Amino acid sequence: MSLKPVLMSWSGGKDSCLALYEIQRAANHRVVSLLTTVTQDFDRISMHGVRRVLLERQAASLGVPLHQVLITKDASNKEYDTNLIETVSRYRDQGRDSVVFGDLFLEDIKTYRDQFLARHDLCGIYPVWMRNTTEFISEFIALGFKAVITCVNGEVLDSSFGGMIIDENFLAALPAHVDPCGENGEFHTFVYDGPNFKEQVNFTIGETVRRDSFWFCDLLPQ
Numbered sequence: 001m002s003l004k005p006v007l008m009s010w011s012g013g014k015d016s017c018l019a020l021y022e023i024q025r026a027a028n029h030r031v032v033s034l035l036t037t038v039t040q041d042f043d044r045i046s047m048h049g050v051r052r053v054l055l056e057r058q059a060a061s062l063g064v065p066l067h068q069v070l071i072t073k074d075a076s077n078k079e080y081d082t083n084l085i086e087t088v089s090r091y092r093d094q095g096r097d098s099v100v101f102g103d104l105f106l107e108d109i110k111t112y113r114d115q116f117l118a119r120h121d122l123c124g125i126y127p128v129w130m131r132n133t134t135e136f137i138s139e140f141i142a143l144g145f146k147a148v149i150t151c152v153n154g155e156v157l158d159s160s161f162g163g164m165i166i167d168e169n170f171l172a173a174l175p176a177h178v179d180p181c182g183e184n185g186e187f188h189t190f191v192y193d194g195p196n197f198k199e200q201v202n203f204t205i206g207e208t209v210r211r212d213s214f215w216f217c218d219l220l221p222q
Contacts, residue, residue, distance in 0.1 A: 003030035006098040006125060007091055008064070010034035012045050012055050013189040014147045014166065015102035015128065015181065018140055020062070021196050022127040023100055029125070032096060033067045034059055035087060037080065041073040048188045049151050049216040054201060057221070058190075061197045085120055092122060100125045104133060104183045133181040141167060145194035148205075149187050152215040156186045162208040162217030190219060 006029045010016050023029050036055060037046040045055055052068070059066035069087050071080055088099065099117060101124055103110050113124050128136065140147075147166045152159065156178060164170050166189060171180055178186045193200040206218030 003028065004098070005030050005032045005096050006100055007032065007088060007096055008034050008100045009102070010036045010059075010066075011048055011102070011188070012036065012050055012058055012191065013048060013102075014137075014140055014145065014191055015104060015183075017102070017145060017147075017191040017194065018136070018143075019100060019102035019127045020064075021143070021145075021194070023125070024196060026127070029098075029100070031064050031100065033065045033091065034062075035067050035069060035084075035099070037084070038068045038070055039073050039075075040070045045190075046071060046075075047151065048190060050190045050219060051221065053221050054190065054192075054203060054219055057201045058192070061199050061201055063198060081116065085116075088122060089120065092120070097121065098123050098125050100127065102128055104128060104131055104136065104181060106183065133179055133183055137166070137171065137180045143195055145191055146200070147189040147191045148203075148217075148219065150190045150217050150219060151188040152217075153186050154210060154213045154215050157215075159208050159210070159215040161187060162215050163205040 008020055008031045023031060038052055039046045043052045044050055067087060069083050071083055099122060103126055117124050149161050149164045152161045202222040203219040204222055206220040208215055208217045
């Protein structure tokens, strides 16, 4: 049976990574490209702050082609939407009309995505939608995925969480009001190994710096 080709909205973090794993495990779709927004001024994954070279190594280890959508550091929603649709339109014209997302429970984000996609004759697929986030992160760890915290919202967590590995110790250290998956924007991650990786993506922990209200932990490629 031929698998339906789809695109994957890719941040390099745990939610999109487990969503990719679920798509691969279900074996109904074939991800033909990972779409990642990269801030060209910083040469890093937008919001997550991960260096482009690590993103590229991650995609290579997963064995899925990577398509980088470039935006400027102060990009408006209009710039983001315009650059994204220019990219996905190329695939849509080839019959790739679906995009996979790793969203968990934020209804407003899902509504925004669905409305945006519908305007361009595309549709969204949400393989981990409405998963219980405590169960989600426990499954993520149990499956053997490994992720590091790269960005922390300084209004809810202190800088010491930057560079922490997601494991039981990390979960125990989280304040009770913080979602264990950081779904409300409390933190962002980079996945460097897992059951669908050919090899681990190696790095060392660099400096943690503050930009506006966020702490970014730099990951240095090895």
